[in-house]
Amino acid sequence: MADSAIVKPQPISGFPEWLPEEKLVEERLLRVIREEFERYAFTPLETAAVERKEVLQAKGVVEKEIYALSRLAAEAEGGDAGTEMALHFDLTVPLARYVAQNFARLVFPFRRYQIQKVWRGERPQAGRFREFYQCDIDIVGNGALGLLADAEIPLVINAIFERVGIGRFLIRINNRKILQGFLEHAGVPDPAFAQALRIVDALEKIGEAKVLVQLENELGLDADVASTILAFVTEEADIAKLKAFDGGPRYQQGVAELAEVIEGLEALGMPPENWTVDLSIARGLDYYTGTVYETRLVDHPEVGSICSGGRYDDLASSFTKQRLPGVGISIGLTRMLSRLFDAGLLTPGPKTPAAVLVTVMDRAQLADCLAIAAELRAAGIATEVYSEPKKLGQQLKYADQKGFRLAVILGEEEARAGRFLLKNLATAEQTDHPRAELVEAVRAQAARAATP
């Protein structure tokens, strides 16, 4: 087999890949997300990346650009390369299909989390990806599901964003029935609701004036009706005041649901500064039928919504006759991370998950160096041994480049004296310790080196 020519590797637009120092940040976020999802009793689920085309298209519309799979070998042979399969474009359709398929083997309410890549064959733009992570949680009931579930969802998101440390954030909560009921009460015809909600939902993006114009021009509403709607959604929400207004049955139901969710939030200890009721939040999807959520960074509105979701009446009507109401939320991790890097809210750090580099001065000390590494690893301290005996300066340069916090140095002299040197790579401070106190000394210095 002759060597073929060199294929110059190039990035593929829309398929992001991180450098090691960036991927370590993503891994830390993934770990926090998984831990919090599990702390709130969501169980991990992973579906195949691949679904039958008919499953992805069960709603009757190709709204997303779906990637279909074909067999490359069959293509080359001139045979039929097509398959019945395509890559999933979100985690909701796969959840619906999975729950319908495994209905008898699941226990309801089914609380699952799912952290997977999804693929969309969209034209790539800044911040728009064709392969990206979604981190979803959903609580799915069998036949019915109480509103306590709607209160728990923002708690989980709050726990994650508090730990990640990305500054102040605000989870905005609403109930679509309130606005729908209000529109009904204002005499707007039912078929116009969806469009009206989309216009109102764009308030932050397009501003009040444009909302008025669009309500009037696109829906043919009178100017005073449009003004009433705008005034309603921009006013600060107050549950007592909302309850006092006689907006008809759908409106009243929405307000009652929202009030119950708020009670739950408060009982669960949700910090008041991290959430608010915002009557203009509607979410684009008709899929949502009650509670809706959206999350923004207070000091960085330009980042946009980093997490959104809501309540739906029936998860899997395309796949089963069982009625499965639920509520869920999704973090678009790849997009969020990319924007947090751009905004400087998260900063790539070291290029290694390890804290300690054990340097190797001389082949005569190699076995001792390896024993030191083994001891540190056994104590749970992530450790690398330099790959071969070399000049110390070169090894310390390597340690700096990779971002180790500490270097263990064991020269002939130290080895003979039963001691070792520990270098703090941030401060260049070097200390001398008895070999028997290896783990304690490294632990103490690692803790110091971690807080610059």
Added chain:
Amino acid sequence: MADSAIVKPQPISGFPEWLPEEKLVEERLLRVIREEFERYAFTPLETAAVERKEVLQAKGVVEKEIYALSRLAAEAEGGDAGTEMALHFDLTVPLARYVAQNFARLVFPFRRYQIQKVWRGERPQAGRFREFYQCDIDIVGNGALGLLADAEIPLVINAIFERVGIGRFLIRINNRKILQGFLEHAGVPDPAFAQALRIVDALEKIGEAKVLVQLENELGLDADVASTILAFVTEEADIAKLKAFDGGPRYQQGVAELAEVIEGLEALGMPPENWTVDLSIARGLDYYTGTVYETRLVDHPEVGSICSGGRYDDLASSFTKQRLPGVGISIGLTRMLSRLFDAGLLTPGPKTPAAVLVTVMDRAQLADCLAIAAELRAAGIATEVYSEPKKLGQQLKYADQKGFRLAVILGEEEARAGRFLLKNLATAEQTDHPRAELVEAVRAQAARAATP
């Protein structure tokens, strides 16, 4: 939009999906694998699932069945649906492409781990999947890489399998140069080496008699030469004896390399019962040029190799002129897990990651119940609150079905007395505690409930 007909969801052959109780086992394994990879200073890497076709085919041969991507929407429009992209079939080609592409931004030796799904359009069989997890580590040098790296690889694998608890395992180590040199010395012509190594490597599967027959018939070796080869690879390996034999320069180099790797293994504290030198291990791929590894379960040989890899001279010759020697190993997680489930070596347990279910007896106590859940979660105890007030029996049945270890019960009486009940669901034992001792009581009982 009219409701479309119901699409009956069906599993797709070769694309495995776990039930929650199985996925929790997989998650535990993934966690152990990630932790050990990082403890040994491998940094996480994730490449796009998608590569350019020319990258996947750079070796000039389509050895695997590759899935190519096309745009479903373009298909429907009658346009050109094809793309330049396909799904990766392993993690080695993506690593090579990534290292070549980001060469200037990486620090060498580059130690990375990569845990991702890969896809192969093979005909599905028992234990053969078309979508499955691989968990890879590699240490890649720039120009050169010392043999210490070859000693570290089995240590990582040892740490993982010891923690996972799947019974006795044996990592078998060899160096391809030894067998190649021996063949050379025995007068076997060079072009026959690859085939000879494949035959010898199949020893365990096909038995000694067939190895002899194949060496004679397929390679045309004399019976006594075939016997000498068989005797050599089946004899217990002894480094001193191997060193004493004058097998020519290639043989000697292989033995010297193996001896150095063994020294490293011993200095790093590798438990002697978990590894051995086996001269018959050769691995099928010509890609490997020195050290090779294979791992079996001692009491379950039928499971086959659960982890294998080796040393290669040049990772990325298809993508760059930089010479990048390295060593790596791969755990085929999905296949391994499926076989461990089948063999009963791993058993699915609870259907929830949470330890505690807080029951809800009455709406009057709901706020107290939610406060209890919040307190437990804040203490790091994964907790679920039952979704609505219902009969206690029904809630405890739910707790049993999902596999919670403990249930917190707060009736009107307990609430008034400032106490709560804690039920151990395995023993049905119920204890009574002051509300102020919530976290301590749950911690103590959870520890007891975890050791049946």
